[in-house]
Amino acid sequence: MTWREPTYRLVDGERIDGAWCHVWRRYRPDSEYFLDDLIVFADGAITCGERTDLAGLEKMLATGHLAVTDPATPPRPDEPSKWSSRHGEPLTPEGFLLEVADRIEALSGRPTAGQRLRDAIESFQQEPTDSGRALLRAAYRSVPPHLRIYVLGDMDRQDRPLRILLTDIGDAVDGDGPVVTADMHQDVVDYFGRGDEGVRSEQQRRAVLHADDPSGPGRPALVSHETVYPQGWPEQPGLFMLRNDFPAPVVLAGESYASVSHGYWSLSAADASDRSRIRDAASGREAHELGGRATRRADWPHVRLGVMAELLRAKFTQHPELAEVLVSTGDATISYTGLSDSPFWRDIADGRARNWMGRLLELVRSELVAQRFLRPEGPNVLT
Missing domain, CATH: 1.20.120 (Four Helix Bundle (Hemerythrin (Met), subunit A))
Known part of the structure; x- marks a missing residue:
């Protein structure tokens, strides 16, 4: 039986992890079998057309409501010698019940x-x-x-x-x-x-080979939320400063940009007049919208990661107070969320997410700490 993960259901806001496999199911004793999903959860709940548990699953198997192998497939011939056989025992309803019970134990974190x-x-x-x-x-x-x-x-x-x-x-x-x-x-x-x-x-x-692995758990993941401040950005430093549209001027390759968003979308444009309009936009959000409408450079997919990395390095090295905010996150994984950026840059709850912004922020954070470590004063200044 091949099990697939992950899946889950929510109970009163709590995530209950699960796993699923294929079984054969039929509606009535005289009807045809069809392939269906059987899902088991860490709390012992089982679904396959209906909600049940291990006792209910045993009854469904005993009555022929479910089958663990394709009923149309002829049974495997008996092995001439059990000792010499290279095959496992045939999959039976009883064995499948044991496997389902074992899967529940694994999902709930108990020994299998x-x-x-x-x-x-x-x-x-x-x-x-x-x-x-x-x-x-x-x-x-x-x-x-x-x-x-x-x-x-x-x-x-x-x-x-x-x-x-x-x-x-x-x-x-x-x-x-x-x-x-x-x-x-x-x-x-x-x-x-x-x-x-x-x-x-x-x-x-x-x-020996993994001697530089962390010796203990790191900080909990940090989520960088997309933020809107109608009355203007707060004066007190906070994690909102990690956002690309935060108004922190950066200078890159001799050109000044009002924020990382201004720089990224301006540099993405193929036409010089578009680059100027985006650079001079009133806000990072406006720069994003103007840049999204402009024709992009043909090589942009190949250089955008490097450009973004350089913009982030400029932001945090040219603004020490922002560097302190980033370094203060320690070794936490940074999840960069929101609605405006593409799944390539942000972290979302589906398979499209790449979270490259979070990963680049972690890279620049490490570089900032390494620069402090490598100062002439010696490693004691590492924070």
Whole structure:
């Protein structure tokens, strides 16, 4: 079963995360099946034509209202040998119920069957007793049967080490496999030990390669809202100063612009007379509207990011008080929202958003801090 994320629903303003997959559904026992979406949510709610829960889903599967595989597809032939097979168990309604329950656990942030199995393996390694093996067997059986071959992440041996370990000495694995010996059990324990050592080695390697990763969580994301001040911009500094239409004159390539918006839209125009009109606009909003109507330079899509970056550098290096506002945001992700700018520049709640303005503001912020760090006085001035 292929699950797709993310999806969600809102309950009293709270976002409940979900995931969805395809199932086959029919309205009546004598009607045709059709493909439909089954959506599960972190709170246990399930929708597929109607709202239900795990118990309701079990009933829908038992009555044939839902099918987990295409009913028109012939069943897969039985494998001649379970031990030799490279395929997982067939997907069944019972296995699908286990998978849905597991998906709910994952969405709600609780341990999944796979995670509980790994914990049981670790516990058995520390204390390889009969009771530990019984707990390991129970954890293994809680994994949906059609997914068990993936639980160890080893596509060569698949889940065979577990099947060997959970088979009593003197019995054949899967009934048609090798007869288990004490040496085979020990080989599996050693196999898990080698895997743990490999994980530790990779963690140590990543610690070296990723040594400059942040050591803890950063600040919460900062949202830069589009603002309107009919009575004029406030005198006290605030985050509104990050907006491109804030009236902070910038000089770039020998030309002066009343704001970043004036500079960006003026430089985008192909005609010199349009560039002058946009540069002299009464406000950043007017410059934006004039620039949107003007014919753009043919190479503008290729240079606009670089031009915007240079305009932002000019704004914050030529106005130290604005630089202080930007630096004060620390390492927070900057979400630049609004309605006027295109999705290329702003952050919106769909797949079109690129949030390049927020990303460039973060870049310039880092450059400002780095400049302070690299001053002749030394690194102690870093804020």
